[in-house]
Amino acid sequence: MARNFRILVNGRRHTISAEPDAPLLYVLTNDLALKGPRFGCGLAQCGSCSVLVDGVERRSCVTPVETVEEREITTLEGLPAWFAARRGLTDAPALHPVQQAMLDEQALQCGYCYNGMIVKAAELLEQNASPSDAEIRSAMNGHLCRCGTYPRIVSAIRRAARALEETGE
Numbered sequence: 001m002a003r004n005f006r007i008l009v010n011g012r013r014h015t016i017s018a019e020p021d022a023p024l025l026y027v028l029t030n031d032l033a034l035k036g037p038r039f040g041c042g043l044a045q046c047g048s049c050s051v052l053v054d055g056v057e058r059r060s061c062v063t064p065v066e067t068v069e070e071r072e073i074t075t076l077e078g079l080p081a082w083f084a085a086r087r088g089l090t091d092a093p094a095l096h097p098v099q100q101a102m103l104d105e106q107a108l109q110c111g112y113c114y115n116g117m118i119v120k121a122a123e124l125l126e127q128n129a130s131p132s133d134a135e136i137r138s139a140m141n142g143h144l145c146r147c148g149t150y151p152r153i154v155s156a157i158r159r160a161a162r163a164l165e166e167t168g169e
């Protein structure tokens with residue numbers, strides 16, 4: 001039976017009505033009209049629906065909304081502000097450094113995997129500021145790109161790590 005849930009998404013609180021086992025992805029896209037997380041496989045296999053929950057990547061297609069009540073949910077739309085908050089920056093950048101690096105490397109083609117790739121890479125760089133190529137590949141392993149742009153995605157993550165090192169962020 002549907003009930004009200006209080007969820008915190010990109011720093012804003014929302015009260016939504018949903019079945020307890022409703023996938024978080026449906027709440028984000030249908031109730032909050034967010035365009036970042038995308039439905040791909042619906043089976044936790046592709047990563048296109050990824051979000052951060054308390055800073056950890058989660059597949060929102062298989063995350064029941066009842067498990068994330070009062071947790072900090074960050075979607076692609078909230079990544080720049082999340083990044084700024086973690087570093088104590090006064091202003092959030094227009095784009096998260098990984099987003100900027102993906103553009104600079106022209107790493108994406110159709111862009112369907114964009115959401116998950118960026119969310120996962122942002123999580124990785126919080127945990128490991130200077131990952132090796134092997135560490136990047138390992139971290140990104142569960143994210144599928146139908147266009148096969150994996151080498152450029154790895155280059156973009158390397159570029160983002162370098163940019164963060166250069167700016168001291």
Ligand code: FES
Nearest residue numbers: 040041042047061
């Ligand atoms: S749609 Fe969630 S992992 Fe594929």
Ligand code: FES
Nearest residue numbers: 109113145146147
């Ligand atoms: S760029 Fe098309 S799925 Fe990755």
